Amino acid sequence: MGLGEFDRIARFFRPLAQGLAGALDLADDAALLDPGPGRDLVVTTDAMVESVHYLPGEDPARLARKLLRVNLSDLAAKGATPLAYTLTTALPSQPDDSWIARFVEGLAADQAEYGIGLLGGDSVKTPGPAMLSVTAFGTVPKGAMLRRAAAKAGDDLYASGTLGDGALGLRAARGDLQALAADAVEALALRYHLPQPRLALGAALVGIAHAAMDLSDGLPGDLPHICAASGVAAEVELARLPLSDAARAAVAADPALQAVAWAGGDDYELLFTAPVEARSAVEAAASATGTPVGRIGRIAAGQGVRLLDPQGRPVESLAGWQHF
Amino acid sequence: MGLGEFDRIARFFRPLAQGLAGALDLADDAALLDPGPGRDLVVTTDAMVESVHYLPGEDPARLARKLLRVNLSDLAAKGATPLAYTLTTALPSQPDDSWIARFVEGLAADQAEYGIGLLGGDSVKTPGPAMLSVTAFGTVPKGAMLRRAAAKAGDDLYASGTLGDGALGLRAARGDLQALAADAVEALALRYHLPQPRLALGAALVGIAHAAMDLSDGLPGDLPHICAASGVAAEVELARLPLSDAARAAVAADPALQAVAWAGGDDYELLFTAPVEARSAVEAAASATGTPVGRIGRIAAGQGVRLLDPQGRPVESLAGWQHF
Structure with missing residues (x-):
């Protein structure tokens, strides 16, 4: 038997609202939210469904953290500093209190990690x-939110971290990468289960970057959004796409995974553009926040995304990139 | 076949974001929200699940309006003026575009009705x-949000509109009220399907009312929340509970429905307290907003809720009120 709803809120969820005055101890119909003087409020929402976005047996603590992090990644991409969140759960009729307790542990861990309530x-x-x-x-500072629609022809195109680890990590977690060393399998699976929202980098890019978004669907799925929203084209140099050691090892073991690594998904890295004059400022932001950042191409007039091989020649088609 | 997610957003949902600059045409990772100078931002969230909160065959337009209205009712209870909303939908894998089109029609209708985007x-x-x-x-004006925790001993206790129509309306919609005239059945069912958030009254009560909440679970379920949050007791005069003509007819036809009418649920009326000196101000707020308001009891020192019969004697127990 599970607790009743009110007991469950009091026991499990009220502690998560401590220290956040506007939450009113989760004991009212609504809450108060104050962005503070000189700040704009940024809002984003992301949902996960059992058996669609995660497996039924998933560790509830890790699931809770991923749920928060995919949302925080959207805030990171806007240059925003996290403040708070609301949570809606639809759970089976007989919820298992130990499941909820473990889920709340994960929320509490990441609340502490990211300073939210x-x-x-x-x-x-x-x-x-x-x-x-x-x-x-x-x-974010008033008027300073990073947007998808702000890329300009001539901008450099950047990605943070490494690409493809999320998509390879899903395969690793499923046990599909048998040829790979155990530590590489573990590293990739961790990237899939526990993405690192690039909050410090995002905030540091305010006033430097033009357009930004987070990579959740993968470069072929996400870059066209920046192009369409900004009315520009993009060129991507395939040889510059940053891969982790584990991803390189996976591709070495099975070259068919090259396209998976490039096309990615679930990386939650930042994809952004900045003017050429800002190269040293971008490097400084990357360095100050300890976040690797790589220049992977450029923005041009026109529309669509072009892929370039190491010799700068257009690549017509690439497995995994078909929807370009 | 349904449209892809991006086409669906563009076709169905983007028009709902027109005129709301912070929504960025639903084409970014996040949105901007500005409460405006001198205003506090009030946040509330409510979810509905098919087969739990509504029947699978429910008209999607009416469902959309109820979904919005149960949320707007929480804003009304806080004295807040609606501004905007975010929507998360989890729909079956093959969504029916005609279902979505009709759902969006309902959203559009109530967006126009309540001035939100x-x-x-x-x-x-x-x-x-x-x-x-x-x-x-x-x-709401800064610092002025109505709260559950603000009731004071000596306050009058009020309810807006009529009670019990929601609970009787559910029975009416199910075809359980065979003895009742068709127009009464229709009136009750409409109350259940399309609650009227008391936004004008709520806003008018700012600065007048002490505590407030909306009646979603029914008086026996909801009033104890005001008492517990405020550290007070409440006395309810059963003879003063306001019933609609349709509810009276239902009770006349089946006296067992008296407790259902009183215990209610799904009424989305406002339950609030105000000092005795504010009686004329409450009447003026009710009159100015065209909202019936009835005095149904009082707040006292102590804890718990007491029911009083027409002679002012405590009623020990009443079917439907067992959890008092």
């Missing part, structure tokens, strides 16, 4: 798979 | 029942 939410029952939805709030 | 959201697939979650944003 639980503002409110709703919990409902469902006869179907669990669904978990977070709306995250952050703040 | 769609700020952002997420749409995911689910193998299970549909789940729909709204986070609604409103504003």
